[in-house]
Amino acid sequence: MESIFFLVVAAVAVLSSILVVTCKNPINSALSLVMTFFCLATFYVMLDAPFMAAIQVIVYAGAIMVLIIFVIMLLNVKAETGKRGTHAVLAGSVLGLFVLFLTCWFLIKGSLTGVPGTITKAQIVAEGHTELIGKAMFTEFLLPFEITSILLLAAIVGAVILAKKKI
Amino acid sequence: MLALHNYLIVSAILFAIGTIGVLTRRNAIVMFMCVEMMLNAVNLTFIAFSRYLGNIDGQVFVFFVMTVAAAEAAVGLALMIAFYKNRESIDVEDINIMKL
Numbered sequence: 001m002e003s004i005f006f007l008v009v010a011a012v013a014v015l016s017s018i019l020v021v022t023c024k025n026p027i028n029s030a031l032s033l034v035m036t037f038f039c040l041a042t043f044y045v046m047l048d049a050p051f052m053a054a055i056q057v058i059v060y061a062g063a064i065m066v067l068i069i070f071v072i073m074l075l076n077v078k079a080e081t082g083k084r085g086t087h088a089v090l091a092g093s094v095l096g097l098f099v100l101f102l103t104c105w106f107l108i109k110g111s112l113t114g115v116p117g118t119i120t121k122a123q124i125v126a127e128g129h130t131e132l133i134g135k136a137m138f139t140e141f142l143l144p145f146e147i148t149s150i151l152l153l154a155a156i157v158g159a160v161i162l163a164k165k166k167i
Numbered sequence: 168m169l170a171l172h173n174y175l176i177v178s179a180i181l182f183a184i185g186t187i188g189v190l191t192r193r194n195a196i197v198m199f200m201c202v203e204m205m206l207n208a209v210n211l212t213f214i215a216f217s218r219y220l221g222n223i224d225g226q227v228f229v230f231f232v233m234t235v236a237a238a239e240a241a242v243g244l245a246l247m248i249a250f251y252k253n254r255e256s257i258d259v260e261d262i263n264i265m266k267l
Contacts, residue, residue, distance in 0.1 A: 002169060003169060006169055010177045013181065014177070017181050017184045017204055018184060020184075020188060020197070020200060020201065021187060021188035021197075021201065026196050029197050030200060033204060036181070036204060036207070040207055040211055043174065043177070043211055043214075043215075044211075044214055046169075047214050047217075047218040049214050049226060052214055052226055055233065056207075056210075059233055060203070060207070060233070060236075064203065064236065064237060064240045068199070068240065068244065071248065072196055075247070075248070075251050075257060077194065077257060088190070091190070092186075093187050093190075095186065095190060096183045096184070096186040096187030096190065097187075099183050100179055100180060100182075103175075103179035103182070103183070104176065107172060107175055114220045115220070115222075116220050117220055117222030117223070118222075120221060132223050133226055136223045136224060136227050137230065140224075140227075141224075141227050144231060148231060148234045152234065155237070155238035155242050158241070158242045158245065159241040159242055159244075159245040162242065162245035162249050163245045163249065
C-alpha cells in the first residue's frame with residue numbers, strides 16, 4: 001500500500017517537474033513547481049517529518065512561489081518565442097542526464113553507510129517532531145541559527161537597495 | 168517503511184531535471200525556479216537520510232537550506248526587476264555586458 005502511494009506521488013512529482021522545464025509560459029511553470037513542492041511535502045510526511053512538511057508548504061509553496069508569481073505578473077513576462085540554439089539544448093540535456101546516470105550508478109554500486117543516531121519513530125511520536133527539532137536547533141545549532149539572522153538581514157537590505165529607482 | 172534508495176532516486180531525478188532546466192531555458196525566472204527545484208531535491212535527500220539514520224541534524228540543515236533559498240529569492244528577484252527596468256527583457260541571452 002505504502003509503495004503504491006509512493007509510486008503515485010513520485011510520478012506526479014517527476015511529471016510536474018518536467019512540466020516546469022518544458023512549459024513555455026512562466027506562470028504554468030510556476031504552478032507546476034507548486035505541485036512539485038506539495039509532492040515533496042507528502043514525502044516528508046511519509047518520512048515522519050510533519051513539521052518539515054508544514055514548513056515546506058508555508059515557506060516554499062506559500063511565500064517563495066507567491067513572490068515569484070508576483071514578479072512574473074509585475075514584469076508581464078511573455079511566453080518564450082525564440083528557442084535556445086539546439087546545441088545548447090542538446091549539451092544541457094546530455095549534461096543533466098549524465099548527472100542522473102552518475103548519481104544512480106553510485107546509488108546502485110556503492111553502499112550507503114552512516115553513523116546511526118538515537119532517534120526512533122516511537123520517540124518522534126512520543127516527544128513530537130517540532131520539539132526534537134527545536135531542541136537540536138537551539139542547543140547544538142545555536143550559532144548557525146544566529147548567523148542565519150544576519151544572512152536574512154543582508155538579504156533584506158540587498159533587496160531594498162537593488163529594487164530602488166536608480167542604482 | 169520503504170527502502171532509502173526510493174527516496175534518493177526520486178531526489179536524483181528531480182535534481183537532474185532541475186539541472187537540465189537551468190542549462191536549457193532562456194527565461195531568467197524559469198531558471199530561478201529550476202534552481203529552487205534542485206535545492207528541494209537536496210532537501211529530500213537530507214530528510215530521507217535523517218530519518219533512516221535516526222539523526223535529527225539533517226532536518227536542521229534543511230532549515231538553513233530553506234533560509235538560503237528565501238534570501239536568494241528576495242535578492243534574485245530584485246536583481247531581475249533591476250535588469251528588466253534597464254533592458255525590458257529578462258532573457259539571459261540579453262545579459263551580455265556587465266553594465267546594468
